[in-house]
Amino acid sequence: xxxxxxxxxxxxxxxxxxxxxxxxxxxxxxxxxxxxxxxxxxxxxxxxxxxxxxxxxxxxxxxxxxxxxxxxxxxxxxxxxxxxxxxxxxxxxxxxxxxxxxxxxxxxxxxxxxxxxxxxxxxxxxxxxxxxxxxxxxxxxxxxxxxxxxxxxxxxxxxxxxxxxxxxxxxxxxxxxxxxxxxxxxxxxxxxxxxxxxxxxxxxxxxxxxxxxxxx
Ligand code: AMP
Numbered sequence: 001x002x003x004x005x006x007x008x009x010x011x012x013x014x015x016x017x018x019x020x021x022x023x024x025x026x027x028x029x030x031x032x033x034x035x036x037x038x039x040x041x042x043x044x045x046x047x048x049x050x051x052x053x054x055x056x057x058x059x060x061x062x063x064x065x066x067x068x069x070x071x072x073x074x075x076x077x078x079x080x081x082x083x084x085x086x087x088x089x090x091x092x093x094x095x096x097x098x099x100x101x102x103x104x105x106x107x108x109x110x111x112x113x114x115x116x117x118x119x120x121x122x123x124x125x126x127x128x129x130x131x132x133x134x135x136x137x138x139x140x141x142x143x144x145x146x147x148x149x150x151x152x153x154x155x156x157x158x159x160x161x162x163x164x165x166x167x168x169x170x171x172x173x174x175x176x177x178x179x180x181x182x183x184x185x186x187x188x189x190x191x192x193x194x195x196x197x198x199x200x201x202x203x204x205x206x207x208x209x210x211x212x213x214x215x216x
Contacts, residue, residue: 002082004029006089006107009185010116011178012171013123013130014200015207017139019116020087022208023076027215030079033087034067037074057164059173060180061091061181067100075102086110091182096189113189114214117199120175127171131160144203 008016010199040062041049090096129142135158
């Protein structure tokens with residue numbers, strides 16, 4: 001059977017990270033989140049992390065050449081062969097074209113792009129309530145995915161914090177960046193006949209049901 005190679009497309013707060021994690025476990029896919037990789041590079045103080053930090057903190061996109069190079073390296077890893085789910089990449093048409101070239105070379109084309117259509121009201125609510133682990137990066141939400149102990153990560157027991165780029169002003173900027181730079185990918189993938197739309201406003205369980213149907 002052809003491995004699943006999926007891209008999740010949608011604005012910040014659409015639930016891409018949450019659903020990527022569940023789907024990657026269910027279908028045994030490599031979960032590749034460029035945001036997670038960049039945040040861990042920042043934490044480790046690598047040259048890439050140092051270059052990326054100011055872009056991320058201000059809600060801008062990290063330059064294409066840096067992210068594409070990072071992705072090129074990640075796609076060399078063995079686990080990618082069993083199928084993958086890309087969460088937060090590509091985010092520009094340039095990145096999508098670069099990805100297409102890399103995957104053609106590897107004979108591993110993407111077979112499904114899921115667009116999470118999500119209303120602004122839901123996005124703002126999810127991002128303002130989001131809490132992440134300062135140590136392992138696990139995601140929570142004060143109402144939708146509450147940790148067992150308030151302010152403490154269920155996975156590793158360290159403190160939960162709010163992401164710097166989840167403050168209301170930066171969220172507004174990130175939404176504009178999405179509209180201007182990432183939304184054109186909807187047309188890009190429509191033309192390639194791999195785009196399916198799902199309802200990103202749904203809570204986790206009902207959206208998982210919808211995703212199960214789409215994935216057949
Ligand atoms: P995320 O965790 O996906 O919301 O990403 C957080 C931030 O990381 C974004 O606002 C960007 O600054 C940066 N980032 C993540 N993925 C990309 C990408 N594919 N291209 C450029 N910047 C990215």
